[in-house]
Amino acid sequence: MDRILAGAAASTALLRGIERMTRLLRPTLGPLPRTVAISPFIRTQPPEILDRGATIARRTVQIPDRFVDMGAMMVRHMVWRVFEQVGDGTATAAVLACALMRSGMRYTRSGGNPIEVNRGMRHGLEILRSALREAAQPIDTPAEIAGVVRGMVGSAQVADMIGQAVEAVGVDGTILVEESRAATTTLSYAEGMRWNSGYVSPYFAPGETSIVRLTNPRIFVTDYSLDRADQLVPVLEACVKAGEKSLLVVAPEIRDAAVALLLANRDRGVLDAVVAVRGPATGDELEDIAVACGGRSILQQTHFSIRDVTCAEFGTARQAWATRTEFGIVGGFGDRRLVRQRIAAARAEMNIADDDASRRSIQSRIGKLAGVTATIHVGAASPAEQEGVKSRVESAVRAARLALRSGVVSGGGLALVNCMPLLASLDACGEAAIGVKLLEAALVEPMRTILANAGVEPEWIICEARRRNGSEVFDVIRRDWTDPWKTGLLDPVEVVLAALECSVSLATTALTADVLVHRKHAPRAEHP
Numbered sequence: 001m002d003r004i005l006a007g008a009a010a011s012t013a014l015l016r017g018i019e020r021m022t023r024l025l026r027p028t029l030g031p032l033p034r035t036v037a038i039s040p041f042i043r044t045q046p047p048e049i050l051d052r053g054a055t056i057a058r059r060t061v062q063i064p065d066r067f068v069d070m071g072a073m074m075v076r077h078m079v080w081r082v083f084e085q086v087g088d089g090t091a092t093a094a095v096l097a098c099a100l101m102r103s104g105m106r107y108t109r110s111g112g113n114p115i116e117v118n119r120g121m122r123h124g125l126e127i128l129r130s131a132l133r134e135a136a137q138p139i140d141t142p143a144e145i146a147g148v149v150r151g152m153v154g155s156a157q158v159a160d161m162i163g164q165a166v167e168a169v170g171v172d173g174t175i176l177v178e179e180s181r182a183a184t185t186t187l188s189y190a191e192g193m194r195w196n197s198g199y200v201s202p203y204f205a206p207g208e209t210s211i212v213r214l215t216n217p218r219i220f221v222t223d224y225s226l227d228r229a230d231q232l233v234p235v236l237e238a239c240v241k242a243g244e245k246s247l248l249v250v251a252p253e254i255r256d257a258a259v260a261l262l263l264a265n266r267d268r269g270v271l272d273a274v275v276a277v278r279g280p281a282t283g284d285e286l287e288d289i290a291v292a293c294g295g296r297s298i299l300q301q302t303h304f305s306i307r308d309v310t311c312a313e314f315g316t317a318r319q320a321w322a323t324r325t326e327f328g329i330v331g332g333f334g335d336r337r338l339v340r341q342r343i344a345a346a347r348a349e350m351n352i353a354d355d356d357a358s359r360r361s362i363q364s365r366i367g368k369l370a371g372v373t374a375t376i377h378v379g380a381a382s383p384a385e386q387e388g389v390k391s392r393v394e395s396a397v398r399a400a401r402l403a404l405r406s407g408v409v410s411g412g413g414l415a416l417v418n419c420m421p422l423l424a425s426l427d428a429c430g431e432a433a434i435g436v437k438l439l440e441a442a443l444v445e446p447m448r449t450i451l452a453n454a455g456v457e458p459e460w461i462i463c464e465a466r467r468r469n470g471s472e473v474f475d476v477i478r479r480d481w482t483d484p485w486k487t488g489l490l491d492p493v494e495v496v497l498a499a500l501e502c503s504v505s506l507a508t509t510a511l512t513a514d515v516l517v518h519r520k521h522a523p524r525a526e527h528p
Contacts, residue, residue, distance in 0.1 A: 005067050005516040008109065014510050015105055017063065017071020022098035024060060025053040025079065029091035030412075030450035031151035032476055048384075052391060053090035054083035066518045071510065078506045082498050084210065084324060087398030088152060089499035092413075092446045093506075096499060099442035100507035107438070108511060113431050118508040120435020124423050125504045128439075129497060131419050136407030136493035137485070142167040147488020148403045149396035151411070158376075158393060161187045165374035166400045175401075176321065176330065177394045179386055180377035185393075192373025193292060194328035195285075197278040200254045202324065203263055204275040211394075212275045212322045217246040219315035219329065221290045222298035223283055224306060225253035226276075229261040234309045236265055242311040245272040248320045248329075250279040250289060275320075277327040282361075284346075288369055291342055293317050294334040330373050343369050403492035410473060410484040411491040413447025416500070417462070418470035420444070439504070451476060 005013055027034035028051050037047040038059050050056050057079040063069040075097060079090040100121065108114045139145060146156070146163030153159050165175050165187055180186065199205065204212050220235050232249070239247055249262065254276045266274045279286055283299055290297035293315025298304050318331025343366055350362040378393055380386035409415035423440035444462055451458035454476035461474045468481070473489055475482045484490055 003518045005518075006514060010067070010514060010516045011105055011109070011511075013065070013067035013516060014071035014074070014513060015101055016065075017068040017073070018075050018098050018101050018506075018510065019071075020063065020068065021057065021060065021072040021075035022094045024056055025075075025091045025094040026449055027051075027453060028053045028056065029095060029446065030453045030476065031154075032454040034453055050388075052388075052395075053079055053094065055391065057090070057094075067516050070516055074506055074510060078502050082502050083395075086402055086492070086495045086498045087395035088492075089495040091449075092496075093499035093503045095445045095449050096442055096503035097506040099445040100438060100503060101510050103438045103441060104435075104507060104511045107434055112434060114511040116431035117435040117438065118511060120428055120432035120437075121439050121504050121508055122435075123428060123432060124426065124436040124439040125501065127422060127426060128419050128500060131422055132409055132415060132493055132497060132500075133406075135409050135415065135418070137409075138407045139403055139490075140167070144488065144490075145400050145403065148408055148411075148490050148492060149400050150488065152396040152399060153389075153392050155185075158185050158389075159396070161185065161376055162393065162396055162400055165376060166397070166404055169374050175397050176319075176328075176373060176375045177390055177397060178375055178377055179390060180379040182377070182379045183381055184379045185389070186377045186379070188375050188377065189373065192328055192330040193289070193332070193368040194326060194373075195277075195280055195368070196326050197280070198324045198326050199322040200276050200278060201259045201263075203259075204322070205324075210323055212273070214246045214248055214273050214275060214320040215318075217248045217273070217317060217320045218242075218244045218311070219248045219250065219289070219293045219295055219317060219320065220298075220309070220313070221250045221279065221286050221293075221295060221315065222306065223252055223279070223286055223300055224298065225255075226251050226258040227253070227255045229257040231306055232258050232261055234307050236261070236270065238309055238311045238314070240270065244311065244314075247271055247274045248322075249274070249276040250286070251276070252279050252281070254278070275322045275327075277322050285365060285368075288342060288365060289329065289332075290315055290334075291338050292332040292334045292369060293329060294332065328373070339369055399492050399495055402494040403490070406492065406494045408490040409493050409496060410470070411489040412473040412475070412484065413444075413450055414465060414470060414473040414484060415491065415493075415496055416443040417447055417465060420466075442503075 024036055033051045035049050035051045036056050037049050039047050057076045063072050075094055079094055082090050082093045104117055142163035145166050146159040149162050150156060150159040169175060199212060218239060226232060259276060262274045262276055265271050286297045295315025296313040298306055316333045317329045320329045346362050346366050350359050353359045353362060376393055378386060378390045380389050420440050420443050423436055426436050428436045447462060448458040451461050456476055472481045473484050475489060
């Protein structure tokens with residue numbers, strides 16, 4: 001087999017791969033999605049029935065044609081990047097990227113300059129980014145939040161729970177999604193803290209999950225940079241001596257050698273569960289964690305050496321969790337009197353702070369110390385259904401946070417359609433203008449796909465939506481025109497932007513790929 005493909009053959013193979021992967025994800029777009037059945041690895045098991053783009057892309061490992069597979073894997077990685085960033089918008093990103101690639105390739109095959117086309121697309125993206133952020137409106141009530149996520153979870157009751165939870169804990173509060181033994185989904189609250197920094201290595205996350213959970217962990221907090229494996233040996237020895245099997249390490253910097261030591265001890269069974277996370281930037285916040293969990297922070301300024309650590313310095317909590325971008329501690333077993341003292345001291349400090357940044361930082365500390373954690377207990381009739389519902393709820397919680405933080409725009413693809421006249425009036429020169437036009441034409445694809453998936457003829461609806469000047473969108477569930485701002489048919493602006501930015505990034509990259517190289521894999525070593 002030829003391992004190098006160049007010119008038109010290379011671009012054709014990439015496009016075929018992008019189209020093939022998009023064909024898998026397209027049916028999942030919209031509030032009335034179709035499903036994709038994927039055969040299991042074990043033949044005796046039933047196929048997986050999936051309706052989430054990120055999961056479908058993750059399950060698709062390889063296409064037989066290696067060059068076509070390159071295009072498919074570009075979409076796969078783009079979709080997962082969107083999912084990690086915002087938790088939704090994966091199918092939208094795939095549909096947009098495919099439309100841009102198809103039209104862009106049609107033009108470049110006729111002799112167009114892909115560099116200039118890409119420049120036009122990126123220029124159009126900047127205009128769209130500004131326009132969408134300007135169009136975004138804030139939301140704050142539980143009903144508004146529930147309206148944003150209702151289509152994602154497919155249940156008004158669960159959407160209302162998410163709305164109540166997000167409104168209760170705020171943008172910086174903690175919301176956990178856990179499995180329930182009951183068949184119904186319920187909501188409960190507990191005290192907890194959360195930080196916007198995640199685990200230092202994805203190898204801490206088991207399998208394909210993106211979250212690590214520790215039950216009743218010991219918590220080691222320090223501001224020392226853990227550059228060497230031997231620095232953590234006293235910590236592990238203290239755990240072993242006390243019979244502890246679950247460990248959370250919080251430090252500003254944890255290098256590969258230290259990470260490898262923790263993972264090796266987990267794999268050997270010395271620890272049942274372990275995760276290392278990047279700690280807060282300030283010693284005050286590290287001390288907050290230690291006090292809230294009944295431990296002691298090992299700080300350089302106190303001249304306390306890690307070599308002298310015993311289990312007495314470790315904090316404890318009911319649960320700790322971490323993702324790629326954040327971590328949290330729930331139910332710390334610290335002395336509540338000491339926690340209240342730290343809150344009072346922080347409030348006094350905030351009263352004398354002389355700039356807004358300092359006051360916001362201190363307020364954030366107070367919110368973490370006195371924060372509330374909401375837990376959504378997901379119930380279902382079967383384990384498979386429960387897993388699917390749990391995944392949707394986790395994504396919906398992330399989308400709700402984004403909506404609360406950055407605002408929302410019209411849903412159903414209407415926000416992108418409303419931006420088309422803006423690009424049409426854009427004054428671009430030369431072939432860059434072609435890139436702008438291609439981006440403009442692609443903006444209608446998400447709405448077209450949503451309508452088609454719902455069994456509605458899209459072309460007349462799209463024309464009618466534009467005739468109504470973007471004031472109303474066709475609700476495919478009610479089968480009627482509706483004001484998205486009154487009925488809650490809205491999308492977090494960050495989700496729309498992530499899908500748009502990643503799709504343009506993929507298309508501009510693929511359009512300039514003129515040669516594909518399939519590397520020969522080294523033969524597997526024979527076991528003695």
